[in-house]
Amino acid sequence: MKAEGRVFRYGDNVDTDVIIPARYLNTSDRKELASHCMEDIDASFVKNVHDGDIIVAGRNFGCGSSREHAPIAIKESGISCVIASTFARIFFRNSINIGLPILECPEASAEIEAGDKVSVDFATGIIKDETTGREYRAEPFPPFMQSLIEAGGLVPYIKENY
C-alpha cells in the first residue's frame, strides 16, 4: 500500500477537540464530521484538502478526548496518512482500529514542510519528501498491529479470530 499527496503541517499536541470540535459530535455521520475537520485550528483545511493528502505534525498528535470521530473525520476528508513524531495513545489505537494509516517518525515530522509533495510506502515504512528529495524511515509496527492493519482494522480481525 502506498500514499502520495501534499502536506498539511501542524505543530505539537494537536488535540481531538480541534480535529473535530465537540459541538459537531451530535452526529456520527462521516461526511458531516469530515466537513468540520480541523475547523478550529485550520479553517481552510476542508476547502483545500484533496484525496491522498498527508498530515504531518509534531508530538502527541490526537491528544485529549477518545472520540473516534477524530480519525474518522480525517480519513473521510481524504487524508491518506498522518505522520507525527508521536501520537496520543487513544488516537493511535483508534486509527489502527479503523484503518487510518499513521506513522511515527520524529525526523520526518521535524523536516517536512507544509505544501511538500510526499510519498509513503507502508510496506517498508519509507517516507519520501519528493519536494526536497529527502528520505525517512518510520518505525515498523509490531507483528500484532501489522496483522490488525492487514486484516483491514479491528472488526475484520476479530471476526476472523474470535
Next chain:
Amino acid sequence: MGMTMTEKILAHAAGLPEVHPGQLIMADLDMVLGNDITSPVAIKEFPRFGKERVFDRDRIALVPDHFTPNKDIKAAQQCACVRAFAEKEGITNYFEVGRVGIEHALLPEQGLVTAGDAVIGADSHTCTYGALGAFSTGVGSTDMAAGMAIGKAWFKVPSTIRFNLTGRLGRNVSGKDLILSIIGMIGVDGALYRAMEFSGEGVHSLSMDDRFTIANMAIEAGGKNGIFPVDEKTLEYLKEHGAKEPRIFSSDPDAEYERTIDIDLSTIVPTVSYPHLPENTHSAKEGRDIRIDQVVIGSCTNGRLSDLEAAAAILKGRKIAPWVRCIVIPATQRIWLEAMHEGLFDIFVEAGCVVSTPTCGPCLGGYMGILSEGERCVSTTNRNFVGRMGHVKSEVYLASPATAAASAVTGFITDPEEVCNEG
C-alpha cells in the same frame, strides 16, 4: 523480577502468569462503558462483528451523560439510538435521565467497578477507576464495539511511572491541585503510553474523591491509566457502594518502574492551568489580574460531593462578583440529593450561582454554559484546549473547586486562602 499492580491486573485479565512492558495482550474485560457521543458509533459497528448478542448484558454500561437532557434534535436522535440498543440487548446498566449521572462519578457510585477489574470505556476519562485499584482506560468506539461483542480488548502493557507521595495536602489544597501540578511538571505527554501509579505513605491521607480526581486526569499527561493501591479507604468505599468482591493486586517491592518522582504533598499550592494546555500551570496567586466571566464547578473530574462542599465552604455567606456567571453541576443524582440535604444549594443560590442537572454539558462545549468570543472561564473540568468550552477565542482556566469558588467571588483568578482570610 516483580510486577507493578498494573502489570498484575493485566496478566490476570489475559490469563498469563506474568506480563512485561511492551507486550501485546488480549485481556478479558470486567466492564465496557460508552456514552451518548461514543456509543452510537459503536452500536453502528456492532453488527459487523457477526455476534447475535452482546457478550454479557450485565458487564456493559451505557451512560447518556454528555448532551443530556437532550440538547437538540441531533442529540435526541443519538440518545434514542443508545436507548433502543440498550432495550434490544437487555443492557442492565443503562441509565435514563433522572437516574443518569456523569459516567465516571456514576459507575463507582453504583458499585459497578471494583479493585482488580479490567475496564475499558469509550471515553478518555475512563482512567478514573484506577482510584479503586482497577486497570481502567479510555478507548474509541470500535474498541467498545469489540468489547461488547467478545468481552475482550487488546493492550500494549504499559511501563509505569511511580509518583511517590509523602506528607499531606494543606488547607484549601486538593487532589486537583496535585494532578495539575504533576501535569505541569511532566507535560501533557509526560506519561504517554504509560501507567501512572500514585503510591507512598502520602496516598493514605487522600480522600477517595481526591483519588478519583487525580486518576481522572492521568490522560491529560498522556497516561494510559492512573492507579492507586487499595487501602482501607478503598475497601470501605467499595463496601459502602455495594461493589463486588475486590481482587487486591499490589506492586511488588522489586517491581520495575520507568522512573520514580517524589512529591511532598505539603509543597503543593492552589494551581491553575492557563489556556490552552493543562500543562500551562501557575499558582492561583499569580492570576489575580485575570478577570473572568464564568465559573463552572462540576464534571467527572470535580463534580463529587466533597468538591461541592469545598466550593460551598468558600461561597457561604458571600456573593459572587456581579459580572460572573457561576454554574454548579452535581455529577450524579445521588450527589445532587446529598448536596441539597446538606443545604449546599441554599449557599450556591444565595451567592448568585445556578445549579444544573447532572451533565457533561459545558466541559466539552456541548451546552449549559458556552463561552462567547473573548470570554474567560475558571473551570473545575479537565481540558482547556482551543474552543473547548465554546468560541475558538474563548479561554478556559482549570482549577480546583475551592479556587473556582474563590475566583467567582472576586471575579478574578484567586487563591482560596485570600477569600478565607478576608473572613
